[in-house]
Structure formats: structure tokens, C-alpha cells
Amino acid sequence: MAEEKPRIQDDIRKYVSNTDRDIYTVSNLPEEVIAVIFAYVSRSPKSFRDNISSVIKEEQLGQERASKFHEKWVLSYGHASVAEHATVHIGVERVSRLFSSILELSNEYLSFTEYSQRYQKPQRGDFYVPDELKDRPVLLKEFIELNNHLYDIYSNINNRLYEFLRDSVCVPDGVEEKAHLRALEKQAFEDARYVLSLATYTNLGMSANARAIEDALKKLLSSKYPEVRKRAEEIKAEVRFSVPTLVKYASENRYIKDTRDEFERMATSISIPHCAKKLVGSRVKLIDWTGKNMPDAEEYAIDKILNAVLFEHSVFDLDDLGKEVTRRDKETKLSLFKKTVEKLGKHDNPINAFKLICYEAEFVISEACWHQLLRHRKVNWIFKEPTVSYGITVPPNIERAGLVDLLYEATSESERLYKKLVDDELPCVASYVVTNAHNRCVIGSFDLWELYHLVNLRMSEGAQWDIRNVIRALTREISKYHPNLIMPALKRVNDQL
Secondary structure (H helix, E strand, O other): OOOHHHHHHHHHOOOEOOOOOOOOOEOOOOHHHHHHHHHHHHOOOOOHHHHHHHHOOOHHHHHHHHHHHHHHHHHHOOOHHHHHHOEEEEEEEEEEHHHHHHHHOOOOOOEEEEOOOOOOOOOOOOEOOOHHHOOOHHHHHHHHHHHHHHHHHHHHHHHHHHHHHHHHOOOOOOOOHHHHHHHHHHHHHHHHHHHOEOOEEEEEEEEEEHHHHHHHHHHHOOOOOHHHHHHHHHHHHHHHHHOOOOOOOOOOOHHHHHHHHHHHHHHHHOOOOOOOOOEEOOEEEEEEEOOOOOOOHHHHHHHHHHHHHHHHOOOOOHHHHHHHHHOOOHHHHHHHHHHOOOOOOOOOOOOHHHHHOEEEEEEEEEHHHHHHHOOOOOOEEEEOOOOOOOEEOOOHHHHHOOOHHHHHHHHHHHHHHHHHHHHOOOHHHHHOOOEOOEEEEEEEEEEHHHHHHHHHHHOOOOOOHHHHHHHHHHHHHHHOOOHHHHHHHHHHOOOOO
16 A cells, blocks of 8 residues: 555646645546546545546546436436536527527626627627518518618717717826826717617627536426527537536526416517616616514614624524524614724625615616626526616716717617517517616616625725616615615715715
């Protein structure tokens, strides 16, 4: 055995960062094999390094053994946690903005970096054409003409808005003129993009473990959009190069599809008059919050936070602590609450007790804003399909530059074709002609912990104006009931509502 140990160490040296310490990284092995090695810990007294030495002796660097293990434990017995140890990185290119939003919402554990229309200018003709139009030549022609026309309006607004900003915005003190002009160029095409449609191409980089990908694929393969199903099949095929068995049985889920179809039929039979109000701009309405029906909602919420913090750091049970906290006056409770945030740094997360304070809000926001907000996957989103029923959001710079008529021209043309496609029983195709300016209605539920993150990221100096306005409106709503809870988050971004 004394001679065996060094030989084993030599065998695995290329797969681990060290052979003699307790903490080490594992690499240069197929992801599926790494998942098996980690999974063995529940059934083997050996170290990971010893298991690596055993597994790599199998043919194909352990791929055959990995497949057999997964067939038994993942597929037959449902030990899906094994798949969490296999990570895959995927490039997704030339897909519609509509698809990218559906993909990003398919599982909260997927990680993305997406092409940004805020920083990169798309090219004319870079848009997805739905396969459903192949046999509808008249509608196909209109669809292509609309998207080309929207791009022409986009270019026109971009050029004229830049000229307006260049002539009206002075160079700030201490800023070089070239840097100032680059910033104005960015502002111009950031606002001009509001006239582009959801058919516009985008690119994404995606990383995730195999379990999250399998769950996402089930949802994507059950989508009513042909593009989504087609791209999901392509993702599945590519992922199987890295993890052959872990996504093997990802397929359309009848529960997802049948439940959606049933409620869509039910919704069409409801006779309540459609009450969506077309508006210009966004709207935020707080629906529910911790302590909503209590005499003092904020005091009730503070009690929950203090009870949790004291529970964590004492030997007492929650009932006894509750009585102790409740008997104190609100001023004392506020003083104690401030101790939970007084050392909170600019980039710190608040303590976990903040996750006990919950909110639910309805948002009517532009598609441009929605595609930023949906990336907050700790928020539970319930969202409607893209539509032209909720009005539009007009970028303030476009209004100041006197270019609103161009924006209205784009959205009006989009709405005309949208209604025509719906009337021709092509509602999925209609979604693609919705512009970034059109509003979408969504519901989000989140906790105070995530609210601090939203405020810190989306109300900072570099945040885009649209999402900054939406989060500011949200904090104003919450401040009506929990003013002292939200104020520390606002102070971090120097915003006092």
C-alpha cells in the first residue's frame, strides 16, 4: 500500500489541483463523470481523489461507468441531485428576443449573459421569421416589411436623438469631450431601441447544472411557440455531448401543456369585459405585503425580523421571544431593527431574517424594462404574453427631442399587424411584432432581502432610466406601509424617494 499511494497520486494529478490537502478542485474530466464522483460520497468511504482514480480506469475516462450510474440512480430512482454536479456552458445565438425571455425564465438556476441592445447596435435584417408564415405569403411579406420599417425608424430616431443630445447637453466638468459624446451615442441608441420588435435577434451565453437544464428543457419543449420547441431540441442535442444521460429523457410535459391549454380555453369563455387600460408609461401597484391586515403593518414586520434574529442568537424558542419583543414599544423595536442594517455596506446582502418579509406587486412595464427585470430570478414572476393592450412607454429623451411621432408610427404599425395576425388565428406570431415600447403586465412576489438587491442594482447611478423609474415607484408604494424598512436600502443609493 505504501507504494500504491504515490502511484494513485500520479494518476490523478492532472485532474485535481492538489493531491495532499483537504480542499481541491476537480477538472479535465467530463462533466458527467465529475457528477458521478461527487455522488459516490453518499455511498463510498473513499475520498473524491480515490474515487477519481477508480473511475478514470474505466474506458472513455469513466463515461461508460458514469452512464450506468446515472441510469440506475438518476433515471431509475429519481436521485436528481446527482445532476447538479454536472455543469454545462452553452452559446445560444441568433434567437429572437421573445425566445430569450422565455429561456431565461425557464429555470431560476440558469445563469445568463445576454447581448445588450443598450450597448450594441443591431443590424438591419437581424430578426427571426416564424415558420408559421412560410405558407402565408401575404402575411410573411408584411411581417418582413414591418421589421425592416421598424429598423429604419430605429436608425432615424438614433441619428436625430444623438444630434439633439449633442446640441443640448453640455460637457460635464472634468469629462473629456470624446467620452461625453460616446455617452450620448449610448443614450441615443438605448432609447431608439424601443421601436424594435421582439423578433429582433439576440445572443446569450448560458451556464447551468444538468438538473436545471433538464427542468428548463421540459418547460421549453412544452411551449406553444414553435421557435421555442425547436431551439429546445437543439439545446438538448448539444447538451448531450457533455452529459449524455442526464438530459436523456427531457421531453414535452403533458401536465404543463394540458393545464395551459385548459385554462386558455377557460379564459376565452369568461364574459367579463376586457378592462386593460392603455396608458403611456409604467405602473406599479402593491397587491400584498407582510402585515397587510394588521393595525400597524410595519411594526408587525419588524417583530418578525427581530424574533428571527433573536431566535438565531439565543437559546429561547420563538414563542417566548415573541412575547419579549411584542411587549416593547415601537421606538425600541425600530432602534433594534437599525442594528440589523447599520453596518450594511454598499455591496453587502442583508441578513436572512429579511427573507421573512414578503411583497407582491403588479407591474405594467415596457418590454425593454421587462427584459431587464426578469433577470431577477429570486423574484417569482407570473406574466402575461406580449400584447399591445397595455399601451406604451415613451423614453423621455425621445419626447424632449420631438421624436414621439416616429415612436407612435412604429408602435401603430406594430399594433396593426398584431391585430391582423390575431384575427388570422396566429397569436403566437403576433407576439413577435410587439415592440420594446409596448407594455406588458406581470406580477412579482419577492422578499425584503431581494428588494434591497433590486434597489441597490436598479436605482444606482448607472441603472437604465426605465427600470430605475419602476423600482423607484415600487419603493414609494412599499414606503406607505414599511417606511423604516425600505429607507436603509434607499440610503445606499442616496435616493430619498
